Amino acid sequence: MIKYIIKRIFQMIPMMLVLSLIVFLMVRMIPGDPVDLMLGFDVPKDTKEYERERLGLNDPLPQQYLRFVGNALKGDLGTSIFSGEPVVKELAKRFPKTLTLAVGGTLFGSLFGIILGIIAAVHRNGPADNIIAVTSLVALSTPSFFLALILMLIFCLQLRWFPSIGMDNWKGAVLPIVTLGAQAVGSIARTTRSAMLDVIHQDYIRTSRARGVPERLVIYVHAFKNALIPILTAIGLRFGGLLAGATLVETVFSIPGIGRFVVDSVGNRDYPAVQGSILVLALTFVIVNTAVDLLYAAVDPRVKYD
Amino acid sequence: MEKKKKFLDGHPILRRFMRRKISVAAAVVLILFVLIALFGPMVWTADPLKQSVMKKYGPMTLENPLGTDNLGRDTLARMIHGARTSLSISFAGVLSGAAIGILLGVLAGYFGGWVDALISRFVDVLLAFPGLLLAIAIVAILGAGSINTIIAITIFTIPGLTRMVRGCVISLKSAEYVQACYTMGESDLRIIVTHIIPNAMSQIIVNVTLSLGSAILTASSLSFLGLGVTPPEAEWGAMLSGMREVVRTYPMGVLIPGIAITLVVMSFSIVGDGLRDALDPKLKNN
Numbered sequence: 001m002i003k004y005i006i007k008r009i010f011q012m013i014p015m016m017l018v019l020s021l022i023v024f025l026m027v028r029m030i031p032g033d034p035v036d037l038m039l040g041f042d043v044p045k046d047t048k049e050y051e052r053e054r055l056g057l058n059d060p061l062p063q064q065y066l067r068f069v070g071n072a073l074k075g076d077l078g079t080s081i082f083s084g085e086p087v088v089k090e091l092a093k094r095f096p097k098t099l100t101l102a103v104g105g106t107l108f109g110s111l112f113g114i115i116l117g118i119i120a121a122v123h124r125n126g127p128a129d130n131i132i133a134v135t136s137l138v139a140l141s142t143p144s145f146f147l148a149l150i151l152m153l154i155f156c157l158q159l160r161w162f163p164s165i166g167m168d169n170w171k172g173a174v175l176p177i178v179t180l181g182a183q184a185v186g187s188i189a190r191t192t193r194s195a196m197l198d199v200i201h202q203d204y205i206r207t208s209r210a211r212g213v214p215e216r217l218v219i220y221v222h223a224f225k226n227a228l229i230p231i232l233t234a235i236g237l238r239f240g241g242l243l244a245g246a247t248l249v250e251t252v253f254s255i256p257g258i259g260r261f262v263v264d265s266v267g268n269r270d271y272p273a274v275q276g277s278i279l280v281l282a283l284t285f286v287i288v289n290t291a292v293d294l295l296y297a298a299v300d301p302r303v304k305y306d
Numbered sequence: 307m308e309k310k311k312k313f314l315d316g317h318p319i320l321r322r323f324m325r326r327k328i329s330v331a332a333a334v335v336l337i338l339f340v341l342i343a344l345f346g347p348m349v350w351t352a353d354p355l356k357q358s359v360m361k362k363y364g365p366m367t368l369e370n371p372l373g374t375d376n377l378g379r380d381t382l383a384r385m386i387h388g389a390r391t392s393l394s395i396s397f398a399g400v401l402s403g404a405a406i407g408i409l410l411g412v413l414a415g416y417f418g419g420w421v422d423a424l425i426s427r428f429v430d431v432l433l434a435f436p437g438l439l440l441a442i443a444i445v446a447i448l449g450a451g452s453i454n455t456i457i458a459i460t461i462f463t464i465p466g467l468t469r470m471v472r473g474c475v476i477s478l479k480s481a482e483y484v485q486a487c488y489t490m491g492e493s494d495l496r497i498i499v500t501h502i503i504p505n506a507m508s509q510i511i512v513n514v515t516l517s518l519g520s521a522i523l524t525a526s527s528l529s530f531l532g533l534g535v536t537p538p539e540a541e542w543g544a545m546l547s548g549m550r551e552v553v554r555t556y557p558m559g560v561l562i563p564g565i566a567i568t569l570v571v572m573s574f575s576i577v578g579d580g581l582r583d584a585l586d587p588k589l590k591n592n
Contacts, residue, residue, distance in 0.1 A: 018431050029447050141572035143523055145530045146546060146564035149553050157554045240436025247438060248527055252550065262439075263531045266446045274446050278439060285436040 004297055012290050016283060017069070023279045024068045027271045028061070072279070078272035082265065087276035091258060095280065097167055098246045098257035104177035105242040109184020110235050116185065117192020117231075121200060122219060132189060139186030144245055148179040148252035165254040176249045183245070184238040191234035195227035202226070228299045236292030240285040322584040329580025332573035339570055343393045346386035354383040354540045363556045373558055375549060381562060387540040388563065392570075395452060395535070396521035399459025404514050407464045411471025412498055416479060425468065432465040441524050445533045455534040459521045470513050474506040481505075508585035512578055519574030526567050542567050 035048045035057065052058055056067055071077070077087040120132040155175060156164035163172045199205065200223055208218045247259030258277050265273035324330055352370075358378035366373050372381035414425035435443060441458040448454040478484060479502070487497045526543025528534030535541035537548070542563040549559030 015430070015434060018427075019434055022431060026443060026447055137572060137575060138568070141519070141575060142568045143526055143530075143543070143564065143571075145527065145543075145550075146560070146567065149546070149550055149560050149564070153553050153557060153560075241438075244435075244437035244439035244442070247442070247531065251531060262442055262446075263533060266442065266533060274443075278435075278443050278446075281439055282435050286434060 001297065005294055008290050008293055012286055015286050019282050019286065020069055020072065020279060021065060023275050023282070024065050026278070027275055030271070077276035077279070080265070080270055080273045082268045082270040082273065087272050090261065090273065091276055091280055094256055094258045094261050097255055098243065098250070098259055098281075099284075100167070100173060101176055101180055101246045101249060101255070101257065102239060102242040104173060105180030105184060105246075106235060106239045108177055108181030109188050109238060109242075112181070113185045113188025114192050114231065116189040118196055118219065118224065120189065120193040121196035124197065129193075132193075136186040136189045139182045140190075142182070143248075144179055144183060145248040145252055147182055148176070148249050151175050151179055152252065167253065167255045172253075172255075176246075176253050176255060179249050179252075180242050180245055184235075184242060187238055188231065188234050192227065192231050195230040196223060199223045199227045225299070229296055232292055232295055232299065236289055239288050243281055243285060319584050323580055326580050326583065329576055329584075332576035332580070335569060335573040336577060339389055339566075339573075340393065342386055343389040346389065347383075350382055350386055352380040352383040354379060354387040355538050356380070363552070363559075366558075372562055375545070375559055376552060376556075381559070384540040384545055385542075385562060385566060388542045388545055389566070391452065391535055391539060391541045392522055392525060392543075392567075395455050395525045395541075396459065396518055399456045399525070400463050400514060400517045400521045402456070403460040403463025404467050404510070404517070406460065407467025408471050408503070408510060410464065411468040412475055412502065414468065415472040415475025416494065416498060416502065422472070426472070429465045429468050432461065438524060438527055441528055442531075442533060445528060450528075450533050450536050452535050452539070455525055455528055458528065459524055462524055463517050463521065466517065467510070467513060470509060471506060474509055475502055478502050478505050508581075512582040512585065515574055515578035515581055519571040519578070522567060522571050522574070 033048075035051050035055070039048065039051060056064055059067075075088050077091070079085070080087050080090055083090065116132045116135070120129045123129050152164050152175065155161045162175050165172075167173050167176060196219075200219075205218060205223055208222050209215070213222070244259070246257055247263055249255070250257040250260040251263065258281060262274060262277045262281075265271075265277065323333075356379060358374070361370070361374045361378035362376060364370055364374035364378065370380050370382065372385060375381055375384065410425050410429075414422040432440060441462050444458040444461055445454055448457060484497060484501055487501060525534055526541070526546070529541045529543035530547040532544075532547065535544050537544060545563040546560055546567075549556065549563075553560050
């Protein structure tokens with residue numbers, strides 16, 4: 001198992017390097033001189049040249065990239081042009097908020113998605129299955145920014161149960177997490193339903209039933225355990241979606257997370273900030289995907305021999 | 307005419323599609339929205355950009371059937387023009403993404419080897435950017451605007467299509483009738499065009515339909531964030547964003563575009579599922 005974990009962690013490295021290369025090249029692909037973009041056009045030539053030299057923009061690209069990676073490894077992602085603060089410091093302030101939203105949304109989505117998916121599979125083609133199918137479809141089709149505004153209108157502005165801005169305590173986190181999790185509920189319920197249906201018709205489930213194992217135990221232990229791999233995959237993929245989708249929810253509920261920071265930085269043409277935040281979000285996604293892969297091995301011992 | 311009707315009634319794919327009432331209803335909704343986008347501006351000629359301070363947040367009247375927005379612009383006219391913008395951006399983005407995705411998928415699946423490795427790694431990298439982040443990153447490079455939103459959706463669509471087509475081609479390549487073509491000395495291009503692509507078409511159609519739904523979501527999300535279609539152009543996500551500050555006093559401003567987006571996305575999803583069942587009956591029977 002340990003060998004497998006080490007192998008998977010090492011497999012992450014090339015992906016991280018490619019991601020960092022793309023994020024590094026991103027700013028270079030923007031038409032125009034980066035210094036012009038950063039400082040504006042009406043800055044004296046000397047200042048620009050000084051800035052270019054200071055940022056190492058006169059060096060060859062490979063050298064610049066190596067420096068970018070070296071600095072990133074040391075925890076230096078440059079300085080935000082807009083705030084003048086180190087990008088890492090800005091991200092450190094915001095990351096916990098975005099992570100809370102994404103993890104909370106994933107947990108909410110997984111819990112309700114799995115329960116609804118199992119109910120739908122057990123009552124296949126019955127009224128419960130149909131209601132769950134419609135609910136999942138609506139959840140998947142509703143834009144999260146629209147759902148966020150509807151929930152805000154009902155629960156914050158009319159009923160006044162939750163605050164409509166910020167996420168300073170648990171109350172402030174409820175609606176953003178529910179909004180983000182709603183889409184996950186839809187997709188995880190669908191995946192769980194089909195994974196459970198695949199398993200329920202297997203011989204070993206029939207054998208369990210024939211042996212007189214209680215139905216609850218058959219469904220929740222024997223069948224569910226074997227349906228877990230596709231469900232885990234769906235959860236892992238959803239986490240990435242929620243990480244990026246947090247941007248929309250953060251915008252509606254005025255939460256200062258990384259997502260909102262990326263959008264503001266794009267608007268401010270604050271390229272070091274854009275670069276840093278996209279890198280951090282993408283790397284988080286890679287790490288979570290690797291963690292999901294490791295979970296496969298824990299759930300299904302056959303995986304690690306592949 | 308009668309012959310044509312008979313053909314449509316008798317066509318097994320259409321018949322299977324029509325059997326599922328909800329798919330038909332969703333298809334009707336989509337056709338309706340496309341017609342509104344195409345001909346709506348000719349029927350409802352009010353200017354979607356004309357502002358009027360006197361008519362801010364106006365109620366539903368004969369003159370403004372869906373009321374007016376924060377700048378006194380006619381909401382119905384903006385919804386109609388918004389349908390045009392949202393649908394055309396999504397269609398343009400998804401179709402160009404699909405074209406590139408199909409090409410890459412066929413190349414990777416058919417030729418294998420280093421071509422496959424190269425294309426597959428490219429797809430892996432695109433998929434490493436979670437969800438909306440890829441679109442945001444592209445807009446960060448290119449800047450906001452309709453054309454750049456289309457490009458973002460194009461790139462957003464490529465990885466899914468490429469993977470799906472690649473898988474399809476790999477399985478088709480080993481089919482006996484394709485092997486027979488090799489033996490008869492048919493050229494690669496001919497095999498791809500006459501045997502591989504037509505046989506992968508049903509899966510491509512389903513995938514493209516489902517992608518259209520996510521494209522509408524992506525485009526409206528970008529516009530909501532202020533990174534997509536720029537004001538004053540009418541786009542559903544941007545309309546919703548413009549009215550969110552007054553959601554309490556004037557909820558219609560948010561509800562109308564929000565429901566439209568949800569309805570269209572849902573319809574694409576239902577039609578996609580319906581097409582999958584109709585085009586691949588084996589899947590349904592299993």
